Amino acid sequence: MAIRQHELTDSYGMELELFLIWMKNRGMTKATQQAYWQDTQSFLSSVHPAAISQLGKMDVMRYLASAREKGAGDEARNRKLSSLRAFFKALIEMEAGTANPAALVAKSKQEKHRIPVYLEEQELEQLLQTIQGKYYARNLAIVLLMAYAGLRVGEIHRMNIPDLRPDGVIHILGKGRKWRVIPLPEPLHRVLRKALEERIASRQGKEQPFFVSQFGRRLSIRMIQTVADQTIASLKEEQPSLADKRISSHKLRHSFATMQIRSGTDIRTLQELLGHASIETTQIYTHIDNKQLQTAMGNISNKIPSGLLGDS
Structure with a gap:
């Protein structure tokens, strides 16, 4: 059953307000604030009506696993995790929390050295x-x-x-x-x-x-x-x-x-x-790109000994 906005506000209004104040004081861009805010509200909807002080590592992992089942890739999952890490960190710094369960969850390993799309x-x-x-x-x-x-x-x-x-x-x-x-x-x-x-x-x-x-x-x-x-x-x-x-x-x-x-x-x-x-x-x-690879390999073509197969 979907949690309505007023129910989230009733249960977690103070914490969400503190998080927003913390993000503004950190100088985060509006786009980052919005993304972190939405991720945090989505997470809180998944654990409602549990008190934030009762939340642990498994709650975070369960939420991230559900996001993956709904199609979130590694990059999206890691952003959601960053949002939750920031949320719990904010509560600690604002003296409204004592633990950061999201900090105990490892980020997903993303594909490295993926060739980016670009124009010639x-x-x-x-x-x-x-x-x-x-x-x-x-x-x-x-x-x-x-x-x-x-x-x-x-x-x-x-x-x-x-x-x-x-x-x-x-x-x-x-x-x-x-x-x-x-x-x-x-x-x-x-x-x-x-x-x-x-x-x-x-x-x-x-x-x-x-x-x-x-x-x-x-x-x-x-x-x-x-x-x-x-x-x-x-x-x-x-x-x-x-x-x-x-x-x-x-x-x-x-x-x-x-x-x-x-x-x-x-x-x-x-x-x-x-x-x-x-x-x-x-x-x-x-x-x-391939052209550079060909040039690089061409640089050593004359260094390979001739006559390897008996041809002169």
């Missing part, structure tokens, strides 16, 4: 050529930041005018509220300046969002994704061979990383450019 350089050039319309400069800047600077959708959403410096350096507020500095190529800097010149005046008081909507508000994450999705859809119409390729705004970031690796950028520098907390996350971009 010529496909990226074709992608840019499909951009048109009233907000051309703005939309071009958004796609360029994804494909040629590796920015996440949320990072573009948070950009403010002062973040772009006169010398072409841009300051980006990334995951975990960590800043990173990216020196932009001149062509990209030029497009951003043009987008700024044509930008609609903001109607959000003292805020200075870099990208704004037609109504003068900070461009939403959903709208930024829509700009990328519509551009990708246009590319697929012109290039039917890409129809089955699962390309999204985040795959443009993959394309940036792939270009960097192919250009000889070392993995530590790429980690800084992408804003990864762990080098392991960056290592998925060290994939090599």
Whole structure:
């Protein structure tokens, strides 16, 4: 029997409110807050009406097992576990709990070194050529930041005018509220300046969002994704061979990383450019395509002794 919202609020309202306050104080993005909040409510629905002080490791494992049976993969399961770890940690820090049963549950091992989906350089050039319309400069800047600077959708959403410096350096507020500095190529800097010149005046008081909507508000994450999705859809119409390729705004970031690796950028520098907390996350971009494999093997072809089968 499904648990209604008012029943959850009656039983766990205080704890959920404390969790929300904790997440805001930690500076978590709204998207992260929403995801953790939904996961936690889903978990609490599964254990209702048990008191939180009575919950243990088995309750968490039972919930995660049920999620897997409903189709959740390793990545989704691990996110739900992260949500619950954060929830119980919040209660401990807010002096409303004494234990973190989710911390005792191991994360699922995910497939490593999976080759990410990305676009080739010529496909990226074709992608840019499909951009048109009233907000051309703005939309071009958004796609360029994804494909040629590796920015996440949320990072573009948070950009403010002062973040772009006169010398072409841009300051980006990334995951975990960590800043990173990216020196932009001149062509990209030029497009951003043009987008700024044509930008609609903001109607959000003292805020200075870099990208704004037609109504003068900070461009939403959903709208930024829509700009990328519509551009990708246009590319697929012109290039039917890409129809089955699962390309999204985040795959443009993959394309940036792939270009960097192919250009000889070392993995530590790429980690800084992408804003990864762990080098392991960056290592998925060290994939090599067949052409590079053939070139690598061709380099040793003349080192294999001749006449191995008696031929001269």
